[in-house]
Amino acid sequence: MPNRRAVFFISDRTGITAEALGNSLLTQFDGIDFKRTTIPFVDSPEAADRALAQIADAATTDGRRPIVISSIVDEALSLRVRQSNALVLDFFQIFIAPLEQEFGFKSSHAAGRSHGLRNSQEYFSRIEAINFTLAHDDGQSTKELHRAEVILVGVSRCGKTPTSLYLGLQCGIRCANFPLTPDDFGRGALPDSLLPYREKLFGLTIAPDRLRAIRQERRPDSQYASAEQCKSEVAAAERLMEAAAVPMLNTSTKSIEELATTILLQRRLDRHIF
Amino acid sequence: MPNRRAVFFISDRTGITAEALGNSLLTQFDGIDFKRTTIPFVDSPEAADRALAQIADAATTDGRRPIVISSIVDEALSLRVRQSNALVLDFFQIFIAPLEQEFGFKSSHAAGRSHGLRNSQEYFSRIEAINFTLAHDDGQSTKELHRAEVILVGVSRCGKTPTSLYLGLQCGIRCANFPLTPDDFGRGALPDSLLPYREKLFGLTIAPDRLRAIRQERRPDSQYASAEQCKSEVAAAERLMEAAAVPMLNTSTKSIEELATTILLQRRLDRHIF
Numbered sequence: 336m337p338n339r340r341a342v343f344f345i346s347d348r349t350g351i352t353a354e355a356l357g358n359s360l361l362t363q364f365d366g367i368d369f370k371r372t373t374i375p376f377v378d379s380p381e382a383a384d385r386a387l388a389q390i391a392d393a394a395t396t397d398g399r400r401p402i403v404i405s406s407i408v409d410e411a412l413s414l415r416v417r418q419s420n421a422l423v424l425d426f427f428q429i430f431i432a433p434l435e436q437e438f439g440f441k442s443s444h445a446a447g448r449s450h451g452l453r454n455s456q457e458y459f460s461r462i463e464a465i466n467f468t469l470a471h472d473d474g475q476s477t478k479e480l481h482r483a484e485v486i487l488v489g490v491s492r493c494g495k496t497p498t499s500l501y502l503g504l505q506c507g508i509r510c511a512n513f514p515l516t517p518d519d520f521g522r523g524a525l526p527d528s529l530l531p532y533r534e535k536l537f538g539l540t541i542a543p544d545r546l547r548a549i550r551q552e553r554r555p556d557s558q559y560a561s562a563e564q565c566k567s568e569v570a571a572a573e574r575l576m577e578a579a580a581v582p583m584l585n586t587s588t589k590s591i592e593e594l595a596t597t598i599l600l601q602r603r604l605d606r607h608i609f
Numbered sequence: 610m611p612n613r614r615a616v617f618f619i620s621d622r623t624g625i626t627a628e629a630l631g632n633s634l635l636t637q638f639d640g641i642d643f644k645r646t647t648i649p650f651v652d653s654p655e656a657a658d659r660a661l662a663q664i665a666d667a668a669t670t671d672g673r674r675p676i677v678i679s680s681i682v683d684e685a686l687s688l689r690v691r692q693s694n695a696l697v698l699d700f701f702q703i704f705i706a707p708l709e710q711e712f713g714f715k716s717s718h719a720a721g722r723s724h725g726l727r728n729s730q731e732y733f734s735r736i737e738a739i740n741f742t743l744a745h746d747d748g749q750s751t752k753e754l755h756r757a758e759v760i761l762v763g764v765s766r767c768g769k770t771p772t773s774l775y776l777g778l779q780c781g782i783r784c785a786n787f788p789l790t791p792d793d794f795g796r797g798a799l800p801d802s803l804l805p806y807r808e809k810l811f812g813l814t815i816a817p818d819r820l821r822a823i824r825q826e827r828r829p830d831s832q833y834a835s836a837e838q839c840k841s842e843v844a845a846a847e848r849l850m851e852a853a854a855v856p857m858l859n860t861s862t863k864s865i866e867e868l869a870t871t872i873l874l875q876r877r878l879d880r881h882i883f
Contacts, residue, residue: 363716442637
């Protein structure tokens with residue numbers, strides 16, 4: 336395994352930030368087969384020693400030292416992890432000093448504040464956004480649409496549901512979504528229930544070939560998944576959205592994160608959870 | 610505003626990693642009113658200059674230099690941002706050099722790989738996990754339960770749905786969830802449809818007071834939200850799960866991220882998406 340390398344994401348809490356940071360860096364190195372392991376909740380000397388043992392094992396197996404991306408607030412524990420036989424990059428240790436100097440006081444060095452439960456209000460508003468998004472998925476309900484911060488529209492399977500869920504769960508945004516269907520294309524107009532909320536609408540569109548591949552997974556060899564149907568639905572939906580001046584994003588080459596970020600930016604919405 | 614400080618998360622892509630890293634650091638500094646702004650898609654000199662203008666404005670308004678947490682792969686653009694009147698912490702610039710030295714070759718310096726659309730297979734498996742989770746929310750379906758990687762059980766409103774969605778959307782895990790109801794408590798047994806999958810079950814429980822507050826938001830002053838009902842349901846659910854040796858987590862003081870991380874760890878599941 337000449338190009339294999341073990342990578343450990345180690346944290347005193349969930350490890351989600353260490354994973355995000357580490358994966359972002361690793362994507363820059365092609366040709367290495369990274370074997371990723373997250374070790375969360377390293378908040379005691381015993382847990383640190385167990386992590387060190389895993390790191391040492393990987394070093395022995397691979398014949399080369401692992402990479403450790405760590406985020407440990409406690410200095411003694413961080414030091415213990417940094418003594419492992421690995422390249423250890425601890426972002427907390429590197430970044431906290433310049434911030435302490437800038438602010439003129441010492442940080443609290445309290446673990447578990449990120450991705451932890453900070454306060455009930457934030458929890459409730461996040462849960463409320465998730466519930467709103469679920470209740471308004473796929474045009475299920477038009478009740479309380481005035482409370483939506485954004486309403487996604489587009490043909491079936493163009494990416495509305497995952498994008499809505501991401502906005503609800505990760506950003507705390509109340510996001511409804513509505514399918515545009517052959518019915519609407521026949522009438523040549525957006526669904527009536529959406530008309531009062533035109534300024535909240537955001538359109539998703541998709542390359543017909545990609546829509547076909549996605550629908551094919553869902554209902555193989557159906558009329559719904561046919562090349563012709565996908566092509567005509569996409570064209571009709573785009574005409575409808577253009578006529579109604581609904582801003583539009585093509586989901587074919589964008590990740591859910593890129594779609595959500597672009598929608599927040601264009602709609603000038605701030606995430607409600609951090 | 611003596612304790613106000615502007616913070617910018619700047620990235621050539623979504624900014625999600627910069628936000629996670631930055632927020633993780635900022636939670637360590639109490640008593641400062643951070644005003645957060647994310648500027649994503651800074652991938653041209655013009656976009657960098659617009660970001661610099663925003664930073665300069667904030668410095669003037671606040672009378673002190675902002676904090677910039679940045680993640681920009683392009684060296685010239687990163688340099689431009691680092692020349693702003695701010696404390697700039699660019700994690701990409703800081704961490705890529707030791708990794709290049711370790712691996713013995715230069716990184717690709719290609720923007721947009723993190724939180725971007727890497728390949729169709731990853732996209733499909735993520736969408737499939739989301740669809741599975743939605744189709745199996747709240748015991749809606751027992752079809753294809755054998756394909757679940759984990760099945761959450763617990764009383765209504767104890768946190769099953771948000772945790773399931775997080776596991777589906779953020780980890781690509783096929784997670785079903787089933788409510789434990791007074792029916793099950795009367796019979797003194799888990800729902801029959803779950804019995805074949807006992808090794809996939811994971812229980813969520815909750816402090817009765819917290820359950821009451823959550824149900825009260827949903828159905829104010831109902832029997833369902835009464836202190837007595839919440840207390841007896843939680844006790845009965847815990848007895849049922851203990852008798853069936855289902856591992857159990859208390860959601861009262863844990864974030865969705867902490868719950869998901871603990872479930873992955875205890876069930877020895879790896880996230881399917883990075």
